[in-house]
Amino acid sequence: ELVSATQRVRQGDLSARAPHWADDEIGALADAFNQMVADLETSQQAVAEKEAARSRLLAQLINAQEEERRRIARNLHDSVGQSLTSLMVGLKFLRQLNDRRAIADKSTELRHIADETLDEVRLLSRQLRPSVLDDLGLAAALERYAAEFTGLYPNLTVDLHCHLPQRLPPPVETSLYRILQEAMTNAARHSHAKTLSVLLTARNNHAQAIVEDDGIGFDPEKARRAENSVGLHSMAERAELLGGALKIESSAKGASVYVEIPL
Numbered sequence: 001e002l003v004s005a006t007q008r009v010r011q012g013d014l015s016a017r018a019p020h021w022a023d024d025e026i027g028a029l030a031d032a033f034n035q036m037v038a039d040l041e042t043s044q045q046a047v048a049e050k051e052a053a054r055s056r057l058l059a060q061l062i063n064a065q066e067e068e069r070r071r072i073a074r075n076l077h078d079s080v081g082q083s084l085t086s087l088m089v090g091l092k093f094l095r096q097l098n099d100r101r102a103i104a105d106k107s108t109e110l111r112h113i114a115d116e117t118l119d120e121v122r123l124l125s126r127q128l129r130p131s132v133l134d135d136l137g138l139a140a141a142l143e144r145y146a147a148e149f150t151g152l153y154p155n156l157t158v159d160l161h162c163h164l165p166q167r168l169p170p171p172v173e174t175s176l177y178r179i180l181q182e183a184m185t186n187a188a189r190h191s192h193a194k195t196l197s198v199l200l201t202a203r204n205n206h207a208q209a210i211v212e213d214d215g216i217g218f219d220p221e222k223a224r225r226a227e228n229s230v231g232l233h234s235m236a237e238r239a240e241l242l243g244g245a246l247k248i249e250s251s252a253k254g255a256s257v258y259v260e261i262p263l
Contacts (some may be wrong), residue, residue: 004016006018006033006219006229008071014037014040014041014044015041016037017034017037017236018030018033018034024094032203033046036044037241040050048198053224054237055235072124072128075124075125075175076124079120080117080120080124080179082095083113083116083117084117084118086113086207087110087113087114090106090110090113091110094106094107094110095167095196122177128174129143130144130177132144133173133174133177134170134181136161136166137164137168137173138167138168138176138200139162139164139169139200141164141173141177142160142177142180142198143160143162144197145177145181146158146160148186149184149188155194156193156194156195156248157188157189157194157195157196158184158196158198159195159196159197159198160198160201161198161200162200162201163199163200163201163202164201164202164207164222165202166202168202168207168263169263171242172207172242172261172263175202175238175239175241175242175261176207176209176259176261178234178235178238179209179238179239179246179259180198180209181209182231182234182235183235183257184196184198184211185230185231185253186232187211187213187215190215190218191215191216191217191254191255192215192216193213193214193216193254194214195213195214196211196212196213197210197211197212197213198210198211202263205259205262205263206260206261206262206263207260207262208258208259208260209257209258209260210257210258210259211256211257211258212254212256213254213255213256213258214254214256215254215255216252216254216255217250217251217255218250218253219250219254220232220248220249220250220255231237232248235257235259239259239260242261242262243261243262244259244260244261244262245259245260246258246259247259
């Protein structure tokens with residue numbers, strides 16, 4: 001029976017089990033064999049679930065990328081495009097004016113439109129890839145993002161603390177920036193929190209970050225299994241690709257996201 005079960009496992013049948021005939025060495029061997037097959041089956045199921053999650057994540061990332069492109073196209077058309085059209089019309093009208101006061105007033109109006117358009121383009125650029133992240137580093141980029149974040153969510157107080165003695169490697173800075181950005185956005189949209197705390201440190205050759213809120217909490221495992229959980233999977237993938245790990249804890253008093261990446 002043990003030989004038969006071994007052959008079935010070799011053929012890929014992980015449901016095979018050896019009977020425990022007696023309390024002797026053969027019985028102990030059968031028990032050990034059964035435990036090994038059970039562990040192998042559990043491991044195989046975990047791998048299959050992870051691969052399925054990766055496939056869903058890839059599809060969701062592609063959809064998210066296309067949605068982001070559509071959002072940018074809409075912003076360019078509806079906001080920047082209309083502003084540039086207004087500038088063109090205003091400049092044509094300006095050429096027809098003879099009164100110096102009217103020319104000055106129209107020039108001021110067009111300058112205001114140009115300033116607003118430039119701000120909109122800069123905002124789009126920062127959303128795609130903040131230049132301050134490349135120029136000044138992660139701490140400065142997070143401070144800029146926190147300021148913009150407070151403007152978007154004025155009812156949520158952000159407490160940001162960055163303790164980085166030096167610049168981190170570029171891949172680590174990019175991944176941590178995107179992870180913290182996603183964690184903060186999730187908290188603002190879903191947690192009903194009033195306070196959001198963000199801590200970033202580097203010590204013992206590891207970069208560590210914590211995002212905590214005082215919201216209503218959620219079920220992390222249920223959220224991961226949901227098909228629309230692209231954000232949570234993306235955060236975990238970014239950390240794992242750099243040899244790090246991401247952990248989420250939650251209760252009725254709030255949620256915490258922990259991430260650690262080796263340097």
